Amino acid sequence: MCTLEQRGRVFVLTLTGDDEHRLSHALIASIRSSVASVAAAAASAGPGTALVTVGEGRFFSNGLDNIWAGTSRERLQGLVDALSPLAADLFALPMPTIAAITGHAAAGGFLLALCHDYRIMRGDRGVLYMSEVDIGLPLPPYFVSVLRSKITAANALRDVTLRGRKLKAAEAKEMGIVDAVCPGPAETAAEAIKLAEQLAARKWDGNVYASIRMSIFPEACRSIGIVEESDEEKRKHFASRL
Numbered sequence: 001m002c003t004l005e006q007r008g009r010v011f012v013l014t015l016t017g018d019d020e021h022r023l024s025h026a027l028i029a030s031i032r033s034s035v036a037s038v039a040a041a042a043a044s045a046g047p048g049t050a051l052v053t054v055g056e057g058r059f060f061s062n063g064l065d066n067i068w069a070g071t072s073r074e075r076l077q078g079l080v081d082a083l084s085p086l087a088a089d090l091f092a093l094p095m096p097t098i099a100a101i102t103g104h105a106a107a108g109g110f111l112l113a114l115c116h117d118y119r120i121m122r123g124d125r126g127v128l129y130m131s132e133v134d135i136g137l138p139l140p141p142y143f144v145s146v147l148r149s150k151i152t153a154a155n156a157l158r159d160v161t162l163r164g165r166k167l168k169a170a171e172a173k174e175m176g177i178v179d180a181v182c183p184g185p186a187e188t189a190a191e192a193i194k195l196a197e198q199l200a201a202r203k204w205d206g207n208v209y210a211s212i213r214m215s216i217f218p219e220a221c222r223s224i225g226i227v228e229e230s231d232e233e234k235r236k237h238f239a240s241r242l
Contacts, residue, residue: 002031007193009197012051032086052189052193056102062107063108066079087111092226097117098118098196120178122183124183127168130164146220156176
């Protein structure tokens with residue numbers, strides 16, 4: 001389902017195979033296990049690591065496994081609930097994170113990409129698509145919070161959520177949703193790894209990095225169950241680093 005490889009100071013998490021990488025319970029658990037392994041390895045390695053997530057084939061991820069869920073609201077809600085802790089894992093991960101969007105990223109797959117700090121997207125094919133308005137499903141509250149936090153232009157957020165606009169890479173870059181566009185999947189993955197190497201080379205304190213990330217996205221973090229530090233805790237944390 002996914003593999004984890006360490007290349008120097010960079011961890012590469014690959015969603016394997018040429019399927020749609022639909023986020024089933026098994027795939028979500030596999031990704032979470034890999035992210036936990038990254039966090040543990042980084043703690044041993046010391047400052048200066050980064051994570052790249054990439055998908056093989058035509059899809060980065062085509063969202064939650066609604067084929068398995070079918071018409072069962074209980075099954076679909078279970079998948080929605082299972083994805084939230086993975087989002088929390090990424091928001092709390094003590095290192096920079098980059099999504100190499102090498103194919104379509106729809107609904108929960110789009111959300112997965114947004115949970116990374118940076119997004120590099122292939123330009124020759126693939127779209128970003130929040131499909132809920134088209135398929136008649138309300139957006140889960142934490143989806144909304146993450147979308148609001150990561151898509152800051154009002155018109156872009158409107159088009160993504162209320163229009164169901166399918167964004168090609170160039171459009172997504174113009175809207176500020178992706179950071180760079182590359183010709184194809186190999187170039188996209190290579191550019192993501194290059195960026196990860198550059199960021200890892202800065203040798204930032206991972207706990208400080210994660211703390212700053214969580215502090216600038218408080219709404220998203222609250223929505224996925226990350227408990228925000230009180231002002232007093234923040235003051236003590238800051239003082240301890242002086």
